[in-house]
Amino acid sequence: MQVSSAPGWTYPPVSVLDGAEMGLFDRRKVGLVLTPGLFLVTWFAPLGLEPRAHHLAAVFAAVIVAWVTEVMPISVTALLIGPAMIVVGVTDSRTAFAPYADPLIFLFIGGFFIARAMTRHGLDRRLARSLTTFSLVRGSPIRIRMAFMMTAVVLSMWISNTATAAILIPILLGTLPENDEHASGSVLAIAYASSVGGMGTLIGSPPNFITVRFLQEQAGIDFDFVQWMGVGVPTALVLVVVIGFALQWLAPPPPAEADVSLVASPWSKGELVTAACFALAVLGWTLPGIMRAVGAPYAEEVARALPIGAVAILAAAPLFLIRDADDRTPVLPWHDAAQIDWGLILLFGGGLTLGAQMFETGLAADISQWFLGVTGISSLWGLTAALVVFTVFFTEACSNTASSNMIVPLAIAAAVELEVSPLPPALAVGLAASCAFMLPIATGPNAVAYGTGLLHLPKMMRIGFLLNIIAALTLLAVLYLLTTVHGWT
Numbered sequence: 001m002q003v004s005s006a007p008g009w010t011y012p013p014v015s016v017l018d019g020a021e022m023g024l025f026d027r028r029k030v031g032l033v034l035t036p037g038l039f040l041v042t043w044f045a046p047l048g049l050e051p052r053a054h055h056l057a058a059v060f061a062a063v064i065v066a067w068v069t070e071v072m073p074i075s076v077t078a079l080l081i082g083p084a085m086i087v088v089g090v091t092d093s094r095t096a097f098a099p100y101a102d103p104l105i106f107l108f109i110g111g112f113f114i115a116r117a118m119t120r121h122g123l124d125r126r127l128a129r130s131l132t133t134f135s136l137v138r139g140s141p142i143r144i145r146m147a148f149m150m151t152a153v154v155l156s157m158w159i160s161n162t163a164t165a166a167i168l169i170p171i172l173l174g175t176l177p178e179n180d181e182h183a184s185g186s187v188l189a190i191a192y193a194s195s196v197g198g199m200g201t202l203i204g205s206p207p208n209f210i211t212v213r214f215l216q217e218q219a220g221i222d223f224d225f226v227q228w229m230g231v232g233v234p235t236a237l238v239l240v241v242v243i244g245f246a247l248q249w250l251a252p253p254p255p256a257e258a259d260v261s262l263v264a265s266p267w268s269k270g271e272l273v274t275a276a277c278f279a280l281a282v283l284g285w286t287l288p289g290i291m292r293a294v295g296a297p298y299a300e301e302v303a304r305a306l307p308i309g310a311v312a313i314l315a316a317a318p319l320f321l322i323r324d325a326d327d328r329t330p331v332l333p334w335h336d337a338a339q340i341d342w343g344l345i346l347l348f349g350g351g352l353t354l355g356a357q358m359f360e361t362g363l364a365a366d367i368s369q370w371f372l373g374v375t376g377i378s379s380l381w382g383l384t385a386a387l388v389v390f391t392v393f394f395t396e397a398c399s400n401t402a403s404s405n406m407i408v409p410l411a412i413a414a415a416v417e418l419e420v421s422p423l424p425p426a427l428a429v430g431l432a433a434s435c436a437f438m439l440p441i442a443t444g445p446n447a448v449a450y451g452t453g454l455l456h457l458p459k460m461m462r463i464g465f466l467l468n469i470i471a472a473l474t475l476l477a478v479l480y481l482l483t484t485v486h487g488w489t
Contacts, residue, residue, distance in 0.1 A: 031069025035062050053361040055088040060363065060406075063354065067402040074399055075343030078350025090357055099356060100349030103309040104202075104213055108348065110312025111203040112340035114278050115159040117319050117332040121270035123278075124159055124167055127151075145189055145253045146244050148172050152190050153197030153240050157204045157233075158278070160341075161434075162444025164194040169448060184454045185251025188437075188463060189244065191449035195434050196239045196471075199232040201225065202285075202308070206344065207404035208232060211430030213352060214408045218359050219422045225308055226289025235431055235478050242474045243467060250463050269325045274332075277315050284311030344401065351405025364413035371410070372417060380420040380489060381480065387411050387425050388432045388472045395436035396468075400443060404433040423488045428479055435471040438464030 039062035047054055059081070066077040082096035090096075118124045148168060156164040168190045173183060198205030202212060202225055212228060215221040288303035290296075319332035358364040377383050387407065395403045411429045415422035436442035438461045440450035446464075449455060483489050 027069040028071050031065055031071030034065045034069065035071050038062055038065050049366055050362060052090050053363040053366060056085065056090045056357055056361050056363050059084050059088060059090065060354065060358070064406060067406075068398045073343060074402055075346040075350075078347040078402075081350040081354050085353070085357060090361065096353055096357075097349075099352035100346070102213065102349065102352055103307060104209055105345055105348050106309035107203060107312045108206075108209065108345065109340070110281065110309070110314075110316045111158075113316035113319060113332060113337050114274070114281055114312075115163065116337055116340055117270070117274040117316075118159060118278065119163060119167075120332065120336055121268060121274055123271045123274050124155060124163070125171070126265075126267075126271065127155065129171065142248060142253055145186055145247075146241075148186070149189050149193035149240050149244050152193035153200065153236055156194045156197035157200035157236075158282075160444070161194040161198040161205060162448060164197070165191050165445035165448040168194070169452065173452075183452075184459070185247055186253060187449045187452055187454055188251060188460070189247050191443075191445035192243050192247075192437055192467065193240050194445040195437070195443050196236050196243065199236040199239075199431050199434050200229060201232060202228050203312075204232070205434050206348065206401040207408075207430045207433040209348070210351060210355075210401065210404045211408050211426055214355055214412060215423070215426050217356060218409065218412050219416075219426070221423060224289040224292070224303070225285040226293065229286075229289075231427060231482055232431070234482065235475065238478050239435070239471060239474055242470060246467060246470055247463075250466065270331050273318065273322050277318055281312055281315035284308070284315060347399070347401050347405075351401065355405060355409040358409050359413070364409045365417065367410055368414035368417050372414060377414075378418065380415070380418065380424060381476075383411075383414055383418060383420070384425045384428045384479065385476055387414075388428045388476055391429050391432040392435050392468050392472050395433050396439045396442045400433040400436065404430055407433075421483075421489050424479055424483050427483075428475065431475055431479070432472065435468065435475065436464075437467045437471070 039058050042058040042061040043055070047057060049057060062084075063077060063081060066072065067074050071077075082093075082100070085091050086093050086096050115124075148171075152164050152168055155167070169187055172186055172190060195205075199208065202208050208228060212223045215223060284306050285308050288299060288306055291299035291302055316332075320330050320334065320337070322331050323329065324331050355364075358367075372378075372383075375386060377386055391403060391407055394407070407429045408426055411425040412422040415425050434443075437446065440447045440457070440460070446460075450457075450460065
């Protein structure tokens with residue numbers, strides 16, 4: 001990925017999830033040995049499991065290593081999960097491939113189309129610049145940085161957090177003197193806020209969707225779009241404020257006021273159409289939840305008529321139908337729409353397949369029993385705290401999508417084993433997967449920040465480690481408050 005530069009600043013190209021190129025260690029070569037090796041060791045080990053669970057355990061072990069080491073693209077690994085389970089006798093082909101067409105996956109496809117149109121026509125950049133030019137922001141470097149962080153939160157609720165960071169970092173650097181020594185802290189602030197902001201909505205970050213899906217399928221707990229926002233938005237806002245204040249100490253902003261002037265320009269036809277489609281999508285996603293919350297009649301009928309996956313596709317459809325200002329090109333041409341992250345879609349499907357079969361075969365219950373026996377955890381919040389810390393640091397070495405696919409099913413199974421509510425630990429894992437701040441390979445925003453060339457890895461790791469701890473503690477406190485208020489325990 002090549003990040004465009006602001007005047008006076010240059011950006012070397014950086015691969016978002018390429019740890020080998022970032023000088024950590026050659027993870028792929030390690031994976032070439034460990035992936036088949038661990039599969040065989042697990043396959044022949046006397047684990048005392050039922051045959052299907054034992055075979056799935058071997059596949060699960062290999063998938064973990066393949067995802068962590070990226071021996072191949074993580075989406076390719078996800079695509080192989082279904083065939084692998086069929087070959088080793090875990091399940092049949094119809095069952096293995098069904099999750100790749102899960103209705104909620106279409107939520108992301110439609111959301112990706114709308115986000116692509118926003119980027120194509122510059123609507124995201126217009127919103128970013130507008131949100132950082134309020135009179136309240138001017139006059140204080142601290143307020144300017146916080147404004148950029150809040151802007152990142154708002155944008156990353158609706159578009160890719162990586163794209164949010166790639167949009168805002170050049171804008172921010174354009175407000176600073178060339179080669180300002182405080183720029184690295186501001187870059188990290190935007191990267192971390194972009195990751196945290198994705199917690200706010202179901203389309204903001206893949207772990208949110210994965211958590212909701214597993215809660216629905218394995219625990220019988222339904223979360224609509226508004227209900228998730230009721231958890232994700234306050235959590236994101238509290239976290240970004242805490243992180244912002246922590247960065248004032250760990251990486252102070254520049255002492256002088258920055259220039260956040262806005263260059264006004266007329267709205268293009270593409271922007272107007274994209275904004276209208278986005279507004280329709282948000283209305284369709286939130287209307288059933290709002291109607292339920294206020295006790296409006298026919299709320300359930302509206303919810304059945306407006307499933308969020310269908311809404312996303314229908315709202316995106318006009319982008320392909322309406323012509324842009326040239327009267328020849330659609331607002332979103334297919335060749336542009338086809339550039340969305342299809343690999344992430346495959347990752348969803350593979351993860352859902354793996355999680356479903358972990359419950360079906362009893363492997364999730366077996367692993368959770370072992371985990372609880374080893375750790376001695378016997379309480380809801382002891383389990384939740386342990387999972388938050390583990391998820392935060394595990395995600396440093398693994399995609400947050402992959403880590404949530406692996407850990408959320410185990411969190412639910414562990415809660416069932418303890419006979420406590422699975423909601424707090426599952427939510428904790430889904431949200432904690434967006435709180436990995438140490439390594440460039442952990443998240444897309446981290447990689448974008450590192451790719452500016454303004455950060456040294458030791459500094460990023462030092463700041464990120466402290467923020468991982470701060471974020472984990474803050475997340476636990478917010479979840480405890482929210483679950484207590486809602487009676488989810």
